[in-house]
Amino acid sequence: MMGAERRTSMAERRPSTLNQSSFSMERRASSVVVPHLAGIEDPLPDTTPDKVDVVVVGTGLVESILAAALAWQGSNVLHIDSNSYYGDTSATLTIDQLKQWVQDVNQGSLKCYENAKLHISSVVGRGSYKSRDFGIDLSPKILFAKSDLLSILLKSRVHQYLEFQSLSSFHTYENDSFERLTNTKQEIFTNPSLPLMTKRSLMKFIKFVLDWENQQEVWASYRDKPITSFLVNKFKLERAQVYELIFSIGLCYNIDVKTPEALQRIRRYLTSFDVYGPFPVLYSKYGGPGELSQGFCRSAAVAGATYKLNETLVSYDPESKTAIFGDGSRVTVTEKVVAAPTQCPKNSRNVPEQMFEVQRLTCVVDKPCLEWFGEGEYAAVVVFPPGSLKSGNRQAVQALIMGAGSDVCPAGSSVWYLTSTESGPRGEMDLDAAFGALEESIIRESSADIENDSGILEVDTSGHFTLNSVKLGQSFKEHISGESIQVLVKLYYKQLTSTPPFEVVDPSIFDVNDPADGVHKKLIPGASDNGVLYTALPSAEISYDEAVTAARVLFQRIVGSDDDFFDLDFEDEDDTDQMNESAVVDDEDDRMDIGLNAEMSVEPVEFAGEMEI
């Protein structure tokens, strides 16, 4: 029920804080939270708790952020996952794990996924390539330098568990070639191919969009109209620029996107630019959301949450507030059971409808693809706008390319993550067409090294798999006149979600059948999951933008308010120390400020100056 009394936070429960009599008054005033260190301040209990505040089922990114937020707020959290690894729908998998995952999907034991097809080259798993040399993300994501998730990573210090690298290369595919994005004032001015008029229009638009919300008079009449009409009519932009703004900068999926949504997304890119350097986006090394999930789970554990992999929820009874698990153990839940739809109990009847499709094609190819990356970088985004592919795609296909320098694949190879929101067989055709275009392009660009490609691909044993591997190799060769790239791994799958493309989670899916909840629905007799709060699965969104919103809404549902959502601040000096180390360089910095983000302010950061040893 809403308005539950605020529980004491972790900081207030610390023995050291409790010794000070006036902690509760102090806390609000200073809001300084001292880290609690599980197992150091108080020894960990030896047994599974028999009573917890919240059970979280599934260690996907949203669930993991939620678990950390709850644990730091002071809730007693039991966090389980039916898999032997962290991440659930956000997982980063090795090849062996991926094989098992595909099998599970095709046996129907993994909900919310369909039609998984995996091809693995015979060279993988033998000699040169080990299974664990690969880290394949089930929902690849990029992190905007100015975003809610980034703030929370810093606040929670989860960023210290992770390594981040920059991504500055955004390509738009047009007329069978890649156009490098012209995304800075600097470049707009110096780009010889842009007519003067276009330059002026673009500059005018960029200036506007950074503050678009406060200029309603400019866009109000376009509120329900597509962004294209707005850009063409109001700013006299040419098609090429319109497409770049919508698809590469805005990372939208189709041409019909409404003006305010597109403006929001275009601004997201521009304000993120130059926060950490001349790039808008970061990604975490070794894997994306899978790494972040692990980081948030560890953070939750440090705050006292209990972790149990290989554990399933069997049922929850909202009347007796008892949750029963696969190993026979049971726990009394004082507040809520939150579960990912992928890990719902058997005989569940309350899982929200997952009506939107995300189709993915993930490949590992034996090309480093350095041609596509910015200097000193190991990743790029390639966007195929509607109509740019041979398949006549109606929706954009977005490709995230990760090189070996990001440590998700062996040296000399790269991972191509292709995503489409197109439904049905068309989606797969679009993905294939985009793959073909990428392949042609990289061969053209790196034509020097023609490799003798045996093209022998091994069929995975999981059934449901149609493509003949040898034929696949042959068709590549015909397609591009004798040259080919060797595909080490090729994986198709369809993921379902309740979140439409573009939107964040709809809070109404959290209206559950719980007599204790404000929302009164009938309990479904015989259902094993009455009263269970289901999370939303990742959408096609390429950024992390939805994850924090989803976690925050759930947090509010459970705690009654989101005031304490990652309301923490660590008192030690570690930051200053870290800052010292990283602040060593820069004094002869010749980087030019291109002035796109004058209003920028990110996390409060003290600049610590020179390092002394």
Add this chain to the structure above:
Amino acid sequence: MGWVKSPIHKRAHQNKRYNTATMLQFKLVLLGDSSVGKSSIVHRFVKDSFDEFRESTIGAAFLSQTIKLEKHPDVTIKFEIWDTAGQERYKSLAPMYYRNANAALIVYDVTQPGSLVKAQSWVEELKNKVGDQDLVICLAGNKVDICDEDATAREVQREDAQLYAQEQGLLFYETSAKTGAGVSAIFQEIGERVYQKKGMEVPSSTQARKPLNVELQRPSTNDSTSCCS
């Protein structure tokens, strides 16, 4: 193209600054079954060193503790100590935990029968998870203070553990987190070994992977050296 290098691309040159004194940062992970006293050992280490070295800090992400090597007074080692935070209880440690570890401290309880066998399975687990051949592993038999008071309490013989450690090429100590016996010696020895293996190739693996990384605490717009806006 006119891409101007960001600060991160320059980090490679920063090691010049470390010429006079060497500061090395290493990741150390704790392993062992629940309630063998892993955290207590670290707590003791951090507490005892606290007054001695001002840089000692406790962060929520992991513990940081800086020591000077006795044999190389110009070398400072900063340990980034990762506690299991209880995630070992149900074998739920994430790959992230093991990644890029330079050293591991595997703890067992000398008063617990079979506790050395469990420590051995953690050694196996570790060797499976961490590819690095240069990993320094230290085996520690904790709670010897109990045996000092009551000799019959000992369930794991020192000789058995020592023999196993020798076979596996592990460092070996018996410790008491309660009295502090053996604790600082462990970290000195680990620091020394890691320095011998990694320090010579400065920048070490931990340092070398940093150049391309973006430091999230440091937005470039807050950089005082930014020229114009």
